[in-house]
Amino acid sequence: MQNKGLVRIFAILFGLVCVYQLSYTYFTYTKENEAEAYAQQKYPETVEDYSKLRETAERDYLDSIGKEEIFAGITYNYAKNKELNKGLDLEGGINVILQISVKDILRGLANKSKDPSFNQALLATDEVQKNSQNTYIEDFFIEFEKIPDAKLASPDIFANKNLSDDIIYDMTNDEVKPILRRKIDESVTSAFEVLRKRIDKFGVTQPNIQRLGESGRILVELPGAKDVERVKKLLQSTAQLEFWDVETSQELGGFINAANLKLRQELEADTKKDDGEVEEAEKVLDSAQVDTTQTSEDAAIENLLEDAEDSTVTEAQVNPINDLINFPLVPGALFSANVKDTAQLGAFFRRADIRALLPQNLRYVKFAWSKGKKDAEIIDFYALKGNRDNEPELSGGVITDASQTYDQTNNVVVSMQMDGKGAKKWEEMTERAFNQRSQIAIVLDNIVYSAPGVSKGKISGGRSEISGDFSVEEGKDLANVLRAGKLPASADIIQSEVVGPSLGQEAIDSGVMSFAIALVLILIWMIFYYGKAGAFADVALVVNILFIFGVLAGLKAVLTLPGIAGIVLTIGMSVDANVLIFERIREELARGKSQVDAIKDGFNNALSSILDANITTGLTGLILLVIGTGPIKGFATTLLIGILTSLFTAIFVTRLFIDGYGKNGKELAFSTPVTKNLFKNVNINFLKKRKMAYVISGIIILAGVGSLFTNNLDYGVDFVGGRSYTVRFAKDVVPTAVEKDLVAVFESAQAKTLGAKNQLKITTKYKVNETGEEVDAEISNKLFEALKPYLTDGLTYDEFSNGDEDKQVGIMRSMKVGPTIADDIKQAAFWSVLGSLIVVFLYILLRFRRWQFSLGAVAAVFHDVLVVLGVFSLTWKFMPFNMEIDQAFIAAILTVIGYSLNDTVVVFDRIREFFNEHTTWPLDKNVNGALNSTLSRTLNTSLTTLLVLVAIFIFAVPLRGFMFSLIIGVLIGTYSSLFIATPIMHDTVRKVGLKTKEKDTEEKK
Structure with missing residues (x-):
């Protein structure tokens, strides 16, 4: 072999470099062992919730020694950033793939166009995407081209004032397409940057965020992250901050009574159907249908409102709305209700025929629920002064800075600073609220966080704050989200893994x-x-x-x-x-x-x-x-x-x-x-x-x-879509018995032993096509209820869903794969x-x-x-x-x-x-x-x-x-x-x- 000396020198130098690179891992390992020993000594296993207390103690210990020199100028914080990265399956944590909604971006670019061709193409694209390998925008172009004489550069679609510098009326579809592709790419890039800024402040070491091709997908890996719900909120929150005047018109009381009466009439009509009086019930329902576009029926609305005011309700009667609401907890709110009833009430007030009962001067009112206090059973319902365009007078785009701080009573609040334009508009809104003795609702992602009144005249300088019974972490996350800015479109989690x-x-x-x-x-x-x-x-x-x-x-x-x-x-x-x-x-x-x-x-x-x-x-x-x-x-x-x-x-x-x-x-x-x-x-x-x-x-x-x-193959959720859970029990379980109980709840489910006999891998395709926190929570709750007979007595839902570290039971790992990504x-x-x-x-x-x-x-x-x-x-x-x-x-x-x-x-x-x-x-x-x-x-x-x-x-x-x-x-x-x-x-x-x-x-x- 030629040049033995050179090879020997290279091998020695390369070995020394490798030892140097691995020394950072050694330094972090020794310090984290010290932190673990300190936490174990401070909180023995006899202490309640010792694992959570130990986790906090370890973090505090490492924070306290983070900047201390370990060796040759190397600190723990520096070594932590240089150590060998461990994946989720070795360190635990959260991995998600977010799909930025290209549909939302297109609707935004088209100014929420109501053009039939545009909306028909969107609906068709949604259906095609379930089994398509194309990106959303490519399938949209294909579906749009199928519509005769459809023009992307129509004034009602993309040749609007917002895109006037890029798209003009006489452009062909082929000329518009590259412009839309570029605009969508810019929006996804913007979403990527917003998410990156949020994650940078989240507090985990060695996070990984990257775009996946041109599909509008973003991969986020957070090794060591444990609070799943907090991460999901951080990633999926669009941060749509809005400021609305609160509507307190006395006429809203009459509207609620009218809506209640209409719904009660429907219930009575259903009862008559059961008694064989079907034809009479249909007449009642037909007479109650109100089309706001036909002025000839305005009298019908007035009559219904009068009936609502004049009607006396006995205790025996069923009132779909009035029986579920109470007096508001705070000034400005329309009413309050139990959290468990909010879904039903919200559905009532979203119905077009119910909204048609609103008086003419309140036709554009916007309804929203309050955030409510932590673990609150009752929350408030607000009516906000809307407009034809359904846009707020002031939005979060004017926020230049936000920080978590405390108010005079030492409660956590989020303080915000607006730019010059926002400060001027804020001054106008607060002056009007002061004069009218009304409230201003601060709304984030369609939830009213606070609706303060203005007691000392207009507020100058553009400073405001959001209160909402926050924990310190929630306050920091909200401030972080507001500083990073809003997402240009909704972000759905189409694949997730929690270890x-x-x-x-x-x-x-x-x-x-x-x-x-x-x-x-x-x-x-x-x-x-x-x-x-x-x-x-x-x-x-x-x-x-x-x-x-x-x-x-x-x-x-x-x-x-x-x-x-x-x-x-x-x-x-x-x-x-x-x-x-x-x-x-x-x-x-x-x-x-x-x-x-x-x-x-x-x-x-x-x-x-x-x-x-x-x-x-x-x-x-x-x-x-x-x-x-x-x-x-x-x-x-x-x-x-x-x-x-x-x-x-x-x-x-x-x-x-x-x-x-x-x-x-x-x-x-x-x-x-x-x-x-x-x-x-x-x-x-x-x-x-x-x-x-x-x-x-x-x-x-x-x-x-x-x-x-x-016999086929045993395809995992990677290939067919669905949700998968690794669940550990305190005792050995029989998978066939567990599977039987799961099928009764989910219709389709599998349970297989994974390793030890007290650990199962559970998979289900239940609601595989649906996304969102509500669906995830619903499935997790159903899983908990189905597995209750096999779980430790006294195990709470939170302990089960997050994997109880003390008892080593519950969901140890979860994975979700949408059908498209599968x-x-x-x-x-x-x-x-x-x-x-x-x-x-x-x-x-x-x-x-x-x-x-x-x-x-x-x-x-x-x-x-x-x-x-x-x-x-x-x-x-x-x-x-x-x-x-x-x-x-x-x-x-x-x-x-x-x-x-x-x-x-x-x-x-x-x-x-x-x-x-x-x-x-x-x-x-x-x-x-x-x-x-x-x-x-x-x-x-x-x-x-x-x-x-x-x-x-x-x-x-x-x-x-x-x-x-x-x-x-x-x-x-x-x-x-x-x-x-x-x-x-x-x-x-x-x-x-x-x-x-x-x-x-x-x-x-």
Whole structure:
């Protein structure tokens, strides 16, 4: 090896850099352990809610020592920002994908147009999007074009005064489209920046926020975040701050009575239907219908109002509104009501026929509920002075600064400062409210936070404040949201994952355990098989691990549980390079070469196979990195880093140790007495057995494909959409009994044991097409009620939904995937597998210059994938671990592809070498000779890889399905390289060769 000194210096410097990068993780780890010990001492387990108190104490301790120097100017705060990032599955936290509503943006750009063509296209687009791979805007253009003579540049749509600088009336649809695309992109960028500003102030370390393509989706990862509801409010709040005058007209009392009477008449009509008086009831209902556009019916409204004023209601009568409302709690409110009745009352007042009962001068009134105090059972209902455009006199766009502070009674409030224009308008509004002795409602996202009166005249300077029974955290979040600005459109959570911190710690423990055991097994095996040379390979392997973690820390990559699996798998596969080298050296020694020459030739001869094998695996990893998301991306990152570092350590670091040992004439056997003659005189006729292998493979594939059509696969929510919960119970539970109770509530639900018998994975498609906090809360409540018989007595809903850290029960992990994004994940999975096959086919064609080699390799890969899918289809119903088909499974399939190709390419490389060396040998002899010469390497690599996978399978419970697919893949990949890829290559080469000979004979004749 040339330039040994340079390689040695580079390896040492690179190692020191990796140690330096990892030192930050060590510093944060030691300080956080100190904080944990301090909190445990301060709050023992005998204290009520000790876990929450410990959490606060740990945070306070770390805040207090955050700026203290630990070593050489490094503080905890600095080290925390530089440490190795851990993913949600290792640290716990929240991961969401937000869909910024392009529909809302379009409606905003069109000034909320009521044009029939525009709204028809929006409705059609909503329907198409459920099964479409296009972006919302592209589908909108398609649906709009279907409408005859529809023009985007219509004055009633996009050729309005707000877009007059960009869109003019005589533009064609094709001219308007790029402008709308740009405007939408600007709005999504604005939303991204608003969310980024909110998250920056949220208080979690190492948050991750990124745009996902051009779809209007934004990924947000908050490792360590625990308050799910707080995060959802922070992310989904549009921060639509508005200031409205409160309407206190006495006529509203008459309106409420009229609305109550109308609804009561409907109830009486329903009762008459039950008594057989259907026709009379319909007449009553028809007479009560009011169309505000027909002035001829104004008298009907007046009569109904008079009837409401004159009517006397006995206690026996049912009053749909009056029975649910009380006197208002605060001045200015219309009435108050119980929180549980607000949905029903709100629905009444949104009805067009009820609103039609409003007096003419109050037709544009806007109704809104108050925020209410924490845990309040009663909240207030306000009527706000509206207008034709339904826009407030003053909006939150004038806010220049906001901060959490305290009022004179030491209650938390949010203080705001307005710009000059806003200050002037605020002065006008407060002066009017003072003169009229009325209130001004401060409304955020359609909720009245406060409605203060003005007691000392107009307010100058543009300062105001919001009160609302806030906690300090709520006040800070609201101020943060207002400073960041409002979202340009609503943001729906279409995919979410919440992982509890205890589950994350368990994942770390199982990952470290599997990692340690796999490493020890490989180190022992290498020494057992190759003696001192194996020990040198072990040192290189440890250096390789240091490099992998150092590079991960330096690149600020995120370490996930699949990422740990990728590292451990890389360790198993990196042994392959050393095995290839050592096997070639043993061959050269057997030919009688000196040790120096054997080492030199062994490294040189193995290099081609090592590079080809790692490049093919690297190509599949690269496709995973580009197309994959979340855990797949983490797996691909560690796999690619591991491939690069293992190449360096196997080719250069191992060589340094071996050359250094032998420079003084010391002999290195590259074997032990037990393994010295192993596989030495093997002479198996592999090609003779190929027909039997074809039959066996054919039977397995047919059985698997048949099962795929009849038994199908166990698709996870990643691919079909829905909600998934990992729920832990205090005692063991029977999944079939739990599932029965869940089906009674959700109609469709599954419950499967996940790891221990007291932990279930529960999935449901209930309301899979609906989004919003209300739906999430409804499903979570239903889940709690259905599982109550199996939960600890006294466990509250909050403890259940957030995972009780003290009792280690409740929802430990939850995931939601909308049907649209599930469809996208399926498409990405398909293209990633197909893309990897195409890329590898072309690479092998380029390297071996014969399409027969590419055909054999790809046929073997198809064979392996079909076998793995078939095994999963045949066994998922009775296996005692989770075998769902999800994104991690696709990563496993691509890894199987990479491994199979790795094995096949090494065999093909040796076959090509035999072709060149033994030109006079017949084809069968060359192929069989090459297969026998690589048998030791093939079995050695497969065994070490299997040792790794089995270790992870045993100890990493959440990854068992993932590991099972890899174990099957390694076994079948080893088989296919010998009995599928090579025979197919052989048969096609022979056929082409025979045809060529026949053609030559005919030409001679």
